Amino acid sequence: MNGGGGEGSGSHDSGLQLVHLLLACAEAVAKEDYPAAHRCLLHLSRAASPLGDSMQRVASYFADALSARLSPPPSPQPQPVAHPAELLKIYQILYQACPYIKFAHFTANHAIFEAFASETRVHVIDLDILQGYQWPAFLQALAGRPGGPPALRLTGKVHKTLRQQFSRQ
Known part of the structure; x- marks a missing residue:
């Protein structure tokens, strides 16, 4: 996707901030600096949403992947009401x-x-x-x-x- 279309400068800056946070988090994971990685993930969880704009969605999925590298396997979650x-x-x-x-x-x-x-x-x-x-x-x-x-x-x-x-x- 390109950054064109109707996206404004604020959206571009927000996307750039998400990229920087992802890179910082990936670097912290690679260096095994887990406290820094968790801080980055906390910021990412506040800034990125799987239901947001395209940059937020991509950042959210990458943050989930990085989080999975830091966390033990999740316990089973309760099933929702609807099948x-x-x-x-x-x-x-x-x-x-x-x-x-x-x-x-x-x-x-x-x-x-x-x-x-x-x-x-x-x-x-x-x-x-x-x-x-x-x-x-x-x-x-x-x-x-x-x-x-x-x-x-x-x-x-x-x-x-x-x-x-x-x-x-």
Whole structure:
């Protein structure tokens, strides 16, 4: 992704701060300076969210990975009230009933398609793929592209809570 679009200077500065925090944390982990690493992770947990903007989401996933290197394996978490299959079914119903999600996917697909218009290789990383409803239309648009489709790699990331729930079944 590029830093263009509608993102302002404040968002760029915030993203830069997240990158610096991640680098400082990774360096502390590499040097086995665990107190410094924990301090960096504390700052990252306050500044980055898996539900925030693109930089916050990426930083949140990297912070989770660094935290996993510092922590013992987590104890099992209680299951939520809704079964994971029910959550996905609810999302499917919402997706079919609500035009806003489809419009957001269409807009994002169009922006991605334009950004990679002249590329011969494309790697898209979806940080919250769920059922992947967004991608069939994008794949169809790429297939019909003048000059033929590019080589495509699509990587989907499932939020760890949902992944853990599915792995228990």
